[in-house]
Amino acid sequence: MPGHEFIPVCEPLLAGKEMEYVTEALRTGWISSSGRFVAEFEKKFAEYCGVEFAVTTNTGTSALHVACVAAGIGKGDEVIIPTFTMIATAFAVCYCNGIPVFVDCDRETWNIDVTKIEEKITPRTKAILPVHIYGHPCDMDPIVELAKEYNLVIIEDAAEVHGAEYKGRKCGSLGDMGCFSFFANKVIASGEGGMVVTDKEDLYNRCRYYRNLAFPLDSTRAYIHEHIGFNYRMSNVTAAIGLAQTEKADEYGERRRENARLYNDRLLAVKGVTTQQEKDWAKSVYWMYSILIEDEFGMSRDEVMVKLRKRGIDSRSFFVPMHMQPSLKGYGCDCSGDYPVSEKISRKGLYLPSGSGLRKEQIDYICESLIRLKR
Structure with a gap:
């Protein structure tokens, strides 16, 4: 924007x-x-x-x-x-x-x-x-x-x-x-x-x-x-x-957890958006606040990233799985087999701004922008 x-x-x-x-x-x-x-x-x-x-x-x-x-x-x-x-x-x-x-x-x-x-x-x-x-x-x-x-x-x-x-x-x-x-x-x-x-x-x-x-x-x-x-x-x-x-590590880790809480408050109820689930036995530091753009959202992950960028919001796509890497196939790794979960999240996943210095008003703007994109 x-x-x-x-x-x-x-x-x-x-x-x-x-x-x-x-x-x-x-x-x-x-x-x-x-x-x-x-x-x-x-x-x-x-x-x-x-x-x-x-x-x-x-x-x-x-x-x-x-x-x-x-x-x-x-x-x-x-x-x-x-x-x-x-x-x-x-x-x-x-x-x-x-x-x-x-x-x-x-x-x-x-x-x-x-x-x-x-x-x-x-x-x-x-x-x-x-x-x-x-x-x-x-x-x-x-x-x-x-x-x-x-x-x-x-x-x-x-x-x-x-x-x-x-x-x-x-x-x-x-x-x-x-x-x-x-x-x-x-x-x-x-x-x-x-x-x-x-x-x-x-x-x-x-x-x-x-x-x-x-x-x-x-x-x-x-x-x-x-x-x-x-x-x-x-x-x-x-x-x-x-x-x-x-x-300052404890402070920075807690800042990222607070950022995740703010994101969750806005995005958990949005149909077509899936978040990484924090288990009861885990304390995540949310290095990157990561989501999947599901089919129900109405547009692809890549379309979402382009539209967020136009509104001044940076994002990144997820890693490409190792079994799909040309360098590892050439090295001799066994890249056969089925890895459906990894392929899906790689195709649909992105992470949103997640720095320890992120402010609440920025997170509000990011969430509002994402929600407005939903068809």
Whole structure:
């Protein structure tokens, strides 16, 4: 709508000590990964997640990759993932020469359908990599039980769930390792960056080792490299922002939950609009407030997005399932089979503006605009 401010789908809220910490890093000259904010960010984030250890990385994708390497995933090993996820989940497995094995999602939370995991387990299965999608936790108890029964590693893709809880425990702390992203649209945002968290010291040390070009953890053996490692270090400047954001994480998570409450008040009764259902055992942080545009709405998802854009409202379509990705078909993944739920929500899903700094009047305008589009 002409004259109305443009509402982006997400923008970071920098309302803490970001400027103070970054200025210190620049003023002191400590801009590399050796500065104090890296260790402080790791310590603070581990405490926030309720775990013993945390390892910073330069991106969330790097966190997933280094966790897969630390878990011993190698050539031909199978890793079970949801087909409905962002491509980084699958790529992290491929980087290790492993094979992603796909599972459909459930109809209510859009997370991996835990009733369909066991049928995908084979003698080659090494790990389960559940993804907590759009801020809502996966149903982890059945996954943990399967992992114990079949001796599998659990690596949580927690890129979108900073502060979300499953039965009172923080996401990322529920498996062997949890992997986070701090991209600019996340609840905790440092522009780029990632983190692996764990309670297991051996996995912690492996992540540290491979994250830093496989430099020996024993400094007396510097420049002797027994394995292939990666330069996934986080800079002190990025960590300074991440630390400041973590100090405000509870507030930012609650802001997103409040935004979701405001959206729900207006949209739950609208025919043709389906929302992600928050389960009783879950505390979602609504990384993105996500909806499906059903046939009853009277127009397609893509038509809705175009019309919202004309009214100054940004939105994004859902991820395309992994079994439909040309890169993974070419890699050799088994992309056959039926994944009806994932295909439907990918086709019909969009997320609305969801930043922690979103205001009530903006949400009111977004909801009014969407409701007016309904035929």
